[in-house]
Amino acid sequence: MEKVKELRVKVKPFLTKRNPKYPDKIPVPMRTMFGYSTRETANGIHMVLKGKPEPSSHCLHCGRVIKHPVSLLYGIGPICGGHYHVNPLESEEELNLRMEEIKQKLANVVWEGWLPKNYIEWEETGGECDPKNEEKAH
Ligand SMILES: [Zn+2]
Structure with missing residues (x-):
């Protein structure tokens, strides 16, 4: 599989906490994580993320x-x-x-799921991720 552009993703604090309205949704483990987006809608973006120093x-x-x-x-x-x-x-x-x-x-420290675009910031880091490797890590 092709390498993809690596993103730095910062989420609002509430996204790192459990939400009683969505008990099945796993909170994002870190305020700032790194990874890539797999798909996107008008309001949401699906991310595959991990921690990185x-x-x-x-x-x-x-x-x-x-x-x-x-x-x-x-x-x-x-x-x-x-x-x-x-x-x-x-x-x-x-x-x-x-x-x-x-x-x-x-x-x-991995996380994968949909994030609301209005409550996150993301930018390219200039690096690349290898989605094949990410899958192996799961
Ligand atoms: Zn801290």
Whole structure:
């Protein structure tokens, strides 16, 4: 299968919480995720998403401001890092050593489904995804 353009998708906080009106719908696990769109309607867009470390001043998981200098480099605050079993890292050297492990852990945070266009922002990252690989990860 062809490679597709990778998107960075930011969702509103309510989309990361369970909605009692739609008990079967699984909430989006992170505020910012990466992936691609498979189809689209006037109001909705169907996405296949996963987590990925990226330098960010706001936590990719919860959207809170990050202050810890090492956390800033991979975009996950210390508390949310704990959710993903990424222990707080003390130095950039330690981060470099553990980056592959962090990438693997976040790549396992997957989500697929329809999102309402009015409550998300998305843009191309300039990278590509390989849909065949994504399927294997499921
Ligand atoms: Zn967070």
